[in-house]
Amino acid sequence: MRLDKFEMERLQSTWENRVTFNLSESSVHPMSVRELIPDPAFLGQLLDAPLHYNQSNGTDELRATIAALYPGATLEHVEVTNGGSEANFVSIYATLEPGDEVVMILPSYQQVWGLINSFGMKVKPVHLHEERLWAPDLAEIEAAVTPQTRMIILCNPNNPTGAILTPAEMEAIVNIAARSGAWILSDEIYQGSERDGRMTPTFWGKYDRVIVTNGLSKAYGLPGLRIGWIVAPKEHIAKTWSYHDYTTIAPGTLSDALARIALSPEGRARCLERTRDICRANFPLFRSWMESQGSLFRMVEPRAGAIAYVRYDLPANSTMIVQRLLREKSVLVVPGDHFGMDCYLRIGYGPPPDYLQKGLERVREVIEDLKNTR
Ligand SMILES: Cc1ncc(COP(=O)(O)O)c(C=O)c1O
Structure with a gap:
């Protein structure tokens, strides 16, 4: 291909x-690693940890910790991946077919744009506007989405502009998606890195066809752990897990252990x-x-x-x-x-x-x- x-x-x-x-x-x-681990005793435990295959969709403890960040989510709504990039890859791979119509809000991280074009989806770009402080024109999204649209893809907070959608814009996008039953794929990997300290709300819970991707590489300052995740409806997560079998099988055992620290309430x-x-x-x-x-x-x-x-x-x-x-x-x-x-x-x-x-x-x-x- x-x-x-x-x-x-x-x-x-x-x-x-x-x-x-x-x-x-x-x-x-x-x-x-030293900065991340507050308790030196834990470092000793880590050295003794057998390097077996990790639970392939992430340990139950890690998935429970992630689920707790998303109201109404349980272990079965979460898949742990190798970085946010694998979360995006598997989400696209498991949800879309060649020829599917997709609306993507740009500019954005080039990975997803490259994948949907390479996989043969019919892509309709909608651009953020600099003169609107990088906000979208909702009428343009509305005009781009048709009854055939399978997915609206966005990144919030946005890479590369650092802009954040307002709650009203998020609600409008949900309503537009709901009219055609389209999925929303929301890459939220910059959530938590807001300079004003106000956490960007997630799309999770605003609509039943939402797939959220996220990870530890940006807001947590831990890109070398290569830990990402997908939060989606249970049946969808079951499907993405079986696609994940073909990509990397499982996240690293040490990374999963360190991610549990980073995502504990104190660590986070x-x-x-x-x-x-x-x-x-x-x-x-x-x-x-x-x-x-x-x-x-x-x-x-x-x-x-x-x-x-x-x-x-x-x-x-x-x-x-x-x-x-x-x-x-x-x-x-x-x-x-x-x-x-x-x-x-x-x-x-x-x-x-x-x-x-x-x-x-x-x-x-x-x-x-x-x-x-x-
Ligand atoms: C929006 C966005 N999503 C995903 C990724 C990839 O994240 P990771 O390094 O966790 O694979 C990046 C990296 O720059 C990004 O900007």
Whole structure:
């Protein structure tokens, strides 16, 4: 089967661990195992844990902990996966058929866009509007959804803009989906990383055909654990589990154990507060860097996630800028091209402040050079 190239992942996989300044990450600087484990005795238990196959859909304890975050959900509504990306993959794979009509709200994480196009779904994009602070035009969603629409796909809080749907927008999307019986696939992996500390509500519980994907990679600062999950109606979870048999079978045993700590009430509060603290501390640094560039850059301030989606006013292609940054400055950021939008850069502001400032300084040097040669 032909798969569209997942440009952003190729770029990050190739460079993120090699460059001097990686500003492509959409989460904060990750936690260490020591930081995550409050009790050293637990570390000893972990060392003695046999590395058998983990319960393949996630241990009952982990699924119960996740279910407790979603009103009305039980163990049987939850499937634990290897990262949010596997949660998205299995959800699409188990729910849609080639030729199915799908409405997707863009810009968004390129993985799902690449999959639905590669799998042969009929995709109708609906765009968020920068002049509306990256809110959707509900009339456009309404016009795109027909009685044939099988799924509405969205990411909330949004990657790359950091925008968050209002409760009224969520309700309107639910009503539009309900009219045609379409599924809503809501990727909520940035939930909990809001700078203002107000937790983004989930779509779960607002409609009976909702599939939520989430994971520990962004708001929890634990991407290396590779833990994600799907919350969906029971019958649907039973189906996704059997598809999961064909992908990775099970999450890692150690990851499942560490995820139980991260998602315990105490662990969760600690991880999310750490992420929000970093975002709150770093964002003013990022904002003043933006301001120091004058009118060359502008952004709608992100409300969640350690990412800023920045528009630049230069006659230069975004991929070309990213290639120059890599070649000349060993800095990695994501080009707007990877979201189908040139003249934007997605810049991660979640690393430690000193690292962030040095990386941004190198971006400034290239931008300065481009400005002087235009
Ligand atoms: C919206 C969104 N969903 C899913 C993922 C993938 O998450 P994971 O690293 O847990 O597979 C990402 C990663 O950038 C993302 O931005």
